[in-house]
Amino acid sequence: MxxxxxxxxxxxxxxxxxxxxxxxxxxxxxxxxxxxxxxxxxxxxxxxxxxxxxxxxxxxxxxxxxxxxxxxxxxxxxxxxxxxxxxxxxxxxxxxxxxxxxxxxxxxxxxxxxxxxxxxxxxHTDRRPVANRPVPSDALQALAAAAYAEGARLQLLHVEQVDDLASATAHAAEIDAADPTIQNELSEWTGGERSQLGLPDEVIPSRPPQTNVPSREFSGSGSLQIGDNHDKSASYGLLYGDEDNPLGWLRGGEALSALWLTAVRLGLGIMPISEPVEVPAGRQILRRTLSYLGWPYLAVRVGVPADETEPEATPRLPASETVHKH
Ligand SMILES: Cc1cc2nc3c(=O)[nH]c(=O)nc-3n(C[C@H](O)[C@H](O)[C@H](O)COP(=O)(O)O)c2cc1C
Structure with missing residues (x-):
């Protein structure tokens, strides 16, 4: 100390x-x-x-x-x-x-x-495919413990549950694709050149990664070069809690930060997957995955990074826009 x-x-x-x-x-x-x-x-x-x-x-x-x-x-x-x-x-x-x-x-x-x-x-969010090496189980337990200490829980998904997550995500993606308001919002926030807010092309894969759980389709033409690996060695977890209300979500976010920083400390990469939780039908599928024991906040892909380089940083607003001192 x-x-x-x-x-x-x-x-x-x-x-x-x-x-x-x-x-x-x-x-x-x-x-x-x-x-x-x-x-x-x-x-x-x-x-x-x-x-x-x-x-x-x-x-x-x-x-x-x-x-x-x-x-x-x-x-x-x-x-x-x-x-x-x-x-x-x-x-x-x-x-x-x-x-x-x-x-x-x-x-x-x-x-x-x-x-x-x-x-x-x-x-940083790492949207590149992960290495063909499983995540050690003690590392996964450390992530679950970090989330638990913040008042939320991380359910580590077994193979059939990953299939549930994949179908909930694919279903949500179909709903999003058919909704012009969501598509407009996506192009307002993602793709192209961005210096303060939203996702620039550099952090969006230039082609869809090979994966079991579909990645979110952002707007624009991504320029992030990715390898040919398939995500088959990735682990998936579902962050959840007792309450589907603002206090539960706030604690869920604190837990997400805690587990993510713990993952970085252990040399692991995280990609959040929130699309299935954003639509009621996806939440329903994931509620079943949780045996109705809690409310899903967000899924995460956890993996051993395949690339030596750190993922690209995403820009931020200047502090003067988000921090005010009286
Ligand atoms: C609540 C939440 C939901 C997110 N959902 C997704 C997602 O579905 N797909 C994805 O690729 N990234 C997702 N992200 C990652 C954000 O896009 C990312 O945090 C943001 O662009 C800032 O980049 P950074 O994490 O590299 O700093 C999510 C992050 C949060 C906190």
């Missing part, structure tokens, strides 16, 4: 720095649907509805999961700098104020917090 080295900085600066660090978090279509407000000794996380994908995500499920990943990044930044964060989720009940953070004193910095904080800059 290391001592806290950051005790002299003014509290609002520490909180703003944590919020800036949290802008590296993953979000649906890279919509970054969060707004951080620093108000004296409080850091507040708001849902930014102007960046909600209203056709794809009318209920705000994926928006709230995305905000949860940002919340976990901010918490992790504070822990990695030696601060105990007190987090109040939905302090005003329902609404767009998702969480309020206060510093509750200095704590020793654990090696785990420090390492996870360091992984933030190396975490």
């Amino acid at each position: 290391a001592a806290n080295t950051n005790t002299d900085a003014p509290v609002p600066d520490i909180l703003a720095h944590a919020a800036e660090t949290a802008s590296a978090a993953p979000s649906i279509h890279n919509s970054q649907p969060w707004r951080w407000e620093v108000d004296g000794d409080r850091l507040e996380l708001y849902a930014e509805r102007s960046r909600q994908l209203t056709a794809t995500d009318p209920e705000g499920r994926m928006l709230t999961i995305s905000c949860g990943t940002s919340l976990h990044h901010a918490r992790l930044a504070l822990a990695g700098w030696g601060w105990q964060a007190e987090v109040d989720r939905f302090p005003d009940g329902d609404g767009d104020l998702l969480a309020r953070i206060r510093l509750a004193g200095a704590i020793p910095i654990t090696a785990e917090a420090e390492q996870l904080l360091r992984t933030i800059g190396h975490r």
Whole structure:
């Protein structure tokens, strides 16, 4: 354990720095649907509805999961700098104020917090096919434990359940393809050149990868070069929880961030698969996969990266757009 080295900085600066660090978090279509407000000794996380994908995500499920990943990044930044964060989720009940953070004193910095904080800059969505090597089962257990510690669960899928996920995803893809509003939204957010929001061509595969579970079809002509491997050695998990409501989704997002950063630390790649959860028919199939024991938040593909290189980074909004200090 290391001592806290950051005790002299003014509290609002520490909180703003944590919020800036949290802008590296993953979000649906890279919509970054969060707004951080620093108000004296409080850091507040708001849902930014102007960046909600209203056709794809009318209920705000994926928006709230995305905000949860940002919340976990901010918490992790504070822990990695030696601060105990007190987090109040939905302090005003329902609404767009998702969480309020206060510093509750200095704590020793654990090696785990420090390492996870360091992984933030190396975490990217990896849409390339994975290597033909199975993911070690103790690594999968570590991901499940990371999700569990954040109040959600990861069900690791066996072969038949991967088939369920594949059919739920294919079904959702058909629904999306037939819906012009969703298609318009997809071209608004994905493909082409992008410097702040959305997915640029560089992170979209130039041709459909060979895989058991179909990848999402984005707009534009992707330029990400991919190998010929088939994803047959990938593992799949379903992140889920007890509640299909904003608090459950927020915790689900925190769990997604925790398991993803843990995966990066273990040298594994993650690709979220949210399309089947976005449509009611897909959610129904996945509810059955969970034996009705919970509500699906999102699926993940976990794999040993086939490429030596880090996946391409996706751009972000400048911090001045997402972090406001009063
Ligand atoms: C809630 C959520 C849903 C996502 N769904 C998908 C998906 O279905 N397919 C996909 O390729 N990426 C998906 N992503 C990954 C985002 O596209 C990615 O996080 C974003 O573009 C930022 O890129 P980065 O993760 O490389 O920083 C999802 C991410 C989140 C947080």
